[in-house]
Amino acid sequence: MYAYDEIDRTLVNERVSEFRDQVKRRLSGELTEDEFKILRLQNGVYLQLHAYMFRVAIPYGTLATNQLRALAHVARKYDRGYGHFTTRQNIQFNWIKLAELPDALEDLAKVGIHAMQTSGNNMRNVTSDQWAGVAPGEIEDPRIWSELIRQHTTLHPEFSFLPRKFKIAITASDHDRAAIKIHDIGLRLIKNEKGETGFEVLVGGGLGRTPFIAKTIKHFVHGRDILSYIEAILRVYNQYGRRDNIYKARIKILVHELGIEKFSREVEDEWQHIRNSSLQIDDEVIEDIRSRFTYPAYEKLPHMPDELRQAAADPDFEAWRKNSVAPHKVQGYSIVTISLKPVGGPPGDATAEQMDALADLADKYSFGEIRVGHEQNLALPHVAKRDLPALWKALDKLGLATPNVNLITDIIACPGLDYCSLANARSIPIAQELTRRFANHELANLIGRLHINISGCINACGHHHVGHIGILGVEKNGEEVYQITIGGRADENAALGTLIGPGVKFDEVADVVEDVVEAYLALRERPEELFMDTVKRLGVEPFKERVYATR
Amino acid sequence: MTSPLEQKKIKIAGPSVVTANRTWDGIVVYRTAAKGWSAELSEAAIVRNSDEAKALLAEAVADDVGAIGPYIAPVQIGEDGKILPGNLREQIRRTGITIGQPAQV
Known part of the structure; x- marks a missing residue:
């Protein structure tokens, strides 16, 4: 766990007081919604279909038990008794009242939780591997560096009014559980030949209506230089990123339009100006952060008790x-x-x-x-x-032992049209039906590792582009229609899925997925050949034929 | 079901209402003929052409303290005169999520 210091606690508490005053002024009419919107977004408050939605940050995915209890308390006292964990290590509450939000934030602040960097065009909550610090073979705990970046970017004026939101993810393992290649900046902790810690830096990943897999911009940036290098990227983005068109404002579009070589040169030039500035990190700073992460006093235990x-x-x-x-x-x-x-x-x-x-x-x-x-x-x-x-x-x-992790029913899904004001189609009912179809554990186990990702609109919060089977809900002539992709993945070999054909209706989605799975079971050469291996070997055509032959 | 956030031109094809979310608690509300807001769709003012819709929307936008994000939403009028949501999105806003909440599963 990371232990916050007095500066962190003061910052979080001051933020609550500030927001309480802003809410009070909004409810009295002193602030218009236009004036207030950016302020609420900076505190994780969206407006959804039924109510305000409150998104709370869980930096690098680490929670202490008193923090989880505080989230339960917020769910119970201010919401409808539950919360929704998102694809970016946040939790969302769907039914919160604006008038009660300052109290909810104050309750969370008591245990060091806040909603900063969970919305708005700023540097978002830095995410990391949920196995950080305990995964075998890890270079080192990536949360140390996540925390460094969190401290540097929180409320940093240069990163608070970016052309669009900006997301960073960090991994320190060969197997990427943090999906770094679909982030604006992805960082992979590595050691150089001298044994020094640094990062492979990737840039320009992202999903949404124009998906891109991030490209490596620099193979090794020393740990002491990582803040200046990130800042150089942000400066180039701030300078050239488009602010005139929301759909072209993400850094992925800039990287694509400039080309990675030109973008790299621009970053390199900028970096040379600031590299040897105060942004260079002293070893003591890293050691101080490292010392604030405490690890359990593990016992000496047998391998097989x-x-x-x-x-x-x-x-x-x-x-x-x-x-x-x-x-x-x-x-x-x-x-x-x-x-x-x-x-x-x-x-x-x-x-x-x-x-x-x-x-x-x-x-x-x-x-x-x-x-x-x-x-x-x-x-x-x-x-x-x-x-x-x-x-x-x-x-x-507790209903928390479903044996389906990494199996076909371990589905990623956005809230979709049941909750979200941006959605065009429902996601959750599709996921629910699929979990019923594949509820038989023996069948799910026979199928093996297979990730289904569902989004209810092109903004892709359900990461459909990188699902082994991706499902995107759209609206056509007033009806929900779902496009199916296969072959996407979000790990170290990240790839975007390929559309297999025309969209299908709400009621047909589970049948189509069943067809894809049956095709896979018939086509695989041996039980150990995973779905993704079969797709890689044969392409999407056999699956397409199977799905559309009778439709 | 195009998101009303993308609603740029006011063009209505049938009976419509102005809906928004109440400022202090965020619940779904409808603009009434009495220049107020109601949580009941049955109390919503019905508009039937673009000029009426623009006028009702302008009035709703002006009440910035009462409700936020007002937009024009289609409705259907039943044979008994009952007002019904005109699409799935508005149906969900009126009657709630189409799935069980976790505690109900």
């Missing part, structure tokens, strides 16, 4: 363990992913009761720490293997 050996005889436990439990860097411990994708449930939602109970379990089994991943699941990062059977039983009672 008796409790785990005995529980292995239970097929239900084994089904859950196989998909939910991952290796930990410390022997005798595991990382446990908590599926927020129950059969028939909205992906990413958790009730206040579940949050409270999970906080209790994290205190008991995970040294009081919870993680949030971009796949809209949670994780307990430090679970002793001996405790896995007991944890599984407790999670099962």
